[in-house]
Amino acid sequence: MFRHLRPLSFVLCVLAIGACTVDENGNIVPSPSSSAGSTAKPKISQAGTCFMFVTEETGGTYKLTTGVGDGTNAPLGEEKKGLTAEKLDALYASELAIMNISPECLAILATDRTEARPAKRASS
Numbered sequence: 001m002f003r004h005l006r007p008l009s010f011v012l013c014v015l016a017i018g019a020c021t022v023d024e025n026g027n028i029v030p031s032p033s034s035s036a037g038s039t040a041k042p043k044i045s046q047a048g049t050c051f052m053f054v055t056e057e058t059g060g061t062y063k064l065t066t067g068v069g070d071g072t073n074a075p076l077g078e079e080k081k082g083l084t085a086e087k088l089d090a091l092y093a094s095e096l097a098i099m100n101i102s103p104e105c106l107a108i109l110a111t112d113r114t115e116a117r118p119a120k121r122a123s124s
Helices: 003-018 085-101
Strands: 020-022 028-030 049-056 062-068 077-083 107-110
Touching: 049 085, 062 085, 077 085, 085 107
Parallel strands: 049 107
Antiparallel strands: 020 028, 049 062, 062 077
């Protein structure tokens, strides 16, 4: 009578078990990524964190730095310099859209023009 529900039951069981992990004692526990309260902010030093930040340059232009964290404190990034506010905003939106769908980005740390870092002053 309920034979047509067996495949569905199997799939639901697999999904439920897949959402859990097994600890060192063999107990099934919720996976760390699904635990409530895990609101840690992504860090640029974490491998897999896609980052993007804006720096003000002298002369009213901006620099956009993007990259992917590799586990080091100072991962390599790509810089695009001399951007006007309009070009920066368009590029920022485009890069953020790419980060949101990229499987390489396990987390995203992005700051826009409103949070731009000030330009470094030339040492005298």
